[in-house]
Amino acid sequence: MSAATTAIGIDLGSRMTKVVRLSDGDLTDAHVFDTGHDPLSRLLEVMEGMEAGALLATGYGRYLARNHLPCATVTEIRACARAARRLCPDCDSVIDIGGQDTKAIELPERGWFGRFEMNDRCAAGTGRFLEVMAEALGYGLEDLGPQALRADRPVQINSMCTVFAESEVISLIARGEDRRRIALGLHAATARRVAAMASRIDTGRRALFVGGVAKNPCMVANLREELPCELIVPERPELAVAIGAALIALDEAHGGAEATGDPGRGNRAEAAPRSD
Amino acid sequence: MSEHNQLLADLGLDVQLHDKLLASQAKSYRDIILSQPDRPGAMAYFDRAAHGAHGGRVREIVDAREQGAKMIGTFCVYVPEEIILAAGAIPVALCGGTTFSVPYAEKAFPRDICPLVKSTLGLALADICPYGPIKDMAVGETTCDAKKKVWDVISQSVNFHVLELPQKKTERGGDLWLHEVHEFKERVEELTGARIEPGVLAQKVRLMNRKRRLLRDLNELRMAPRPPISGKDALLVMQLALIDEPERFCNELEALVAELRQRVEDGVSPFAPGTRRVLVAGCPSVLGNWKIHHIIETSGAAVVCDESCTGTRYFENLVDEGAQAVDEQLEAIAERYLRIDCSCFTPNTERIEHVVELAGECRADAVVQYILQYCHTYNIEAIRIARALRSAGIPSLEIETDYSEEDAGQLRTRVEALLESLQGVSP
Secondary structure (H helix, E strand, O other): OOOOOEEEEEEEOOOEEEEEEEEOOEEEEEEEEEOOOOHHHHHHHHHHOOOOOEEEEEOOOHHHHHHHOOOEEOOHHHHHHHHHHHHOOOOOEEEEEOOOOEEEEEOOOOOOOOOEEEOOOOOOOOHHHHHHHHHHHOOOHHHHHHHHHOOOOOOOOOOOOHHHHHHHHHHHHHOOOOHHHHHHHHHHHHHHHHHHHHOOOOOOOEEEEEOHHHHOHHHHHHHHHHOOOEEEOOOOHHHHHHHHHHHHHHHHHOOOHHHHOOOOHHHOOOOOOOOO | OOHHHHHHHHOOOOHHHHHHHHHHHHHHHHHHHHOOOOOOOOHHHHHHHHHHOOOHHHHHHHHHHHOOOOEEEEOOOOOOHHHHHHOOOEEEEOOOOOOOOHHHHHHHOOOOOOHHHHHHHHHHHOOOOOOOOOOOEEEEEOOOHHHHHHHHHHOOOOOEEEEOOOOOOOHHHHHHHHHHHHHHHHHHHHHHOOOOOHHHHHHHHHHHHHHHHHHHHHHHHHOOOOOOOOHHHHHHHHHHHOOOOHHHHHHHHHHHHHHHHHHHHHOOOOOOOOOEEEEEEEOOOOOOOOHHHHHHHOOOEEEEEEEOOOOHHHHOOOOOOOOOOHHHHHHHHHHHHHOOOOOOOOOOHHHHHHHHHHHHHOOOOEEEEEEEOOOHHHHHHHHHHHHHHHHOOOOEEEEEEOOOOOOHHHHHHHHHHHHHHHOOOOO
């Protein structure tokens, strides 16, 4: 059998673009860059420097990639589910908080994935929400979570609309509130929102948490409190969807997901790809 | 100025703005409807009728009014069209399906109203609804809160009648509704100056039943293993059922049904074998709105049934044709209309069961619940329906959206993902 063992997954997200290469099951290359105003040029540039392999695009901008690269597309929901099957074989669900989308997906015994929930067009409960709040609080995005964790208690945040919450934060600052407490309150409110969405699916006993926001330790802590199940965070959670795309590219190269055992749990013993 | 635009100008329409509306509609019609492959030949009439909704049909009604006929505007499938027709009047659904007119409504009304109501109001407020100036009366009904309060506003300037629907389907509710149907008949008689005779009413009951049977035939043919018609085209026919002249519509629909029967026999379908089948359930998609059907059918699936007011709710159940006296006829009419399972009723258990049943009947691989933004009754009912579908092993997705295109990308992702989730599970 001479089917590909190398695959490249492209996740063209609303905020960040992630490109990964898997070789023989290992993560051998990863690029993350701002999607910005001209994601295509940057993507083509990154692709030029990468070894060829089976190629698949996903994410918000997947059609853009397909129009300029020889690749098929899948939705980020399928890619996310595929990654979760690999990264956490005994997870029953996966929660993905990205730049503008938050989703919760069931991983049932049969099928690629089951029922899923996704936020509507509003940015509440997404990475974008936290990004705007970090800016309002004068924190770098990376610092928001760690700073919030240092607060002794949260300030109650009432608004989940990004625009309203920003004014709420500004007025709290004007009242002299500790900004770490405000930050903690924002995380708690976001976690409640995400948990409410996740409660509309069956999260099972164990959920995987992926997407850029899963790198935020305060979100992980708050979400653990809100969810009725165990929450697992893989290494480099922001790459998960791109890894899922690469895995699907490999599945397809080997004659479809059924052949590689994607759908069921029988294949859940697969080792997680090594993180570089 | 064209002859038609002259007519619109004489009616007091903003002709320039109306031209812009038509241009936007023409583009979406080309992109969404005309671009489809393998359309039945008999759809040519319905394309003309869609085009004529702001053209020939308006002229036809203007001419009929010159002969003394009255036009009655409607907004809901609870309005008994038989009664309007029996008085020699012309019923036309005035619901707006275009996002074009929404901003005009938002100037005068709260934004948090469903897009159907806003689109309708906007067409009237911007003077671009050709039926506005030629309607002799409009009929509202007490279904949703937005409509009820809008009636209060527009009845200030329009000859208006409100049908009171009960909120519960109890015996008392039935009595109220029967009373309302009687009163409606009197109101229509008063408007037209005609006296509704049992013979004519019986004839119109048969006409409406014929329309319902033909639409039911169309619906059954869509459910064939290889659907002979796209969901978008079937929806278009449904949309026109609420606007077009009923006799002519029935004749043309009969021809379409015959063609579809032949296509089923010959295995002709716009869809490849094995195309995933979707039941769309929930709110209506009125003329101009093909948003969810377009997303579904360009994501590789077929809409094989519509459980909505532009679907089963319009044509299911017939009026008993056996009644002789007008009172009995009205009772039969009231009985048929009250069986419509709109989410405005509490409880509305029969609809939940019905959606599950329909999904099985049309062998749907999945159900998409289509909810117009701010339509609380369908939105909340969607929770119970999703649960019932899940128990029956049928995947479903709920989509709440307005008429704009701004969320089309996200909706496409969700619909594609729904279809992906069906894979790896044998069809």
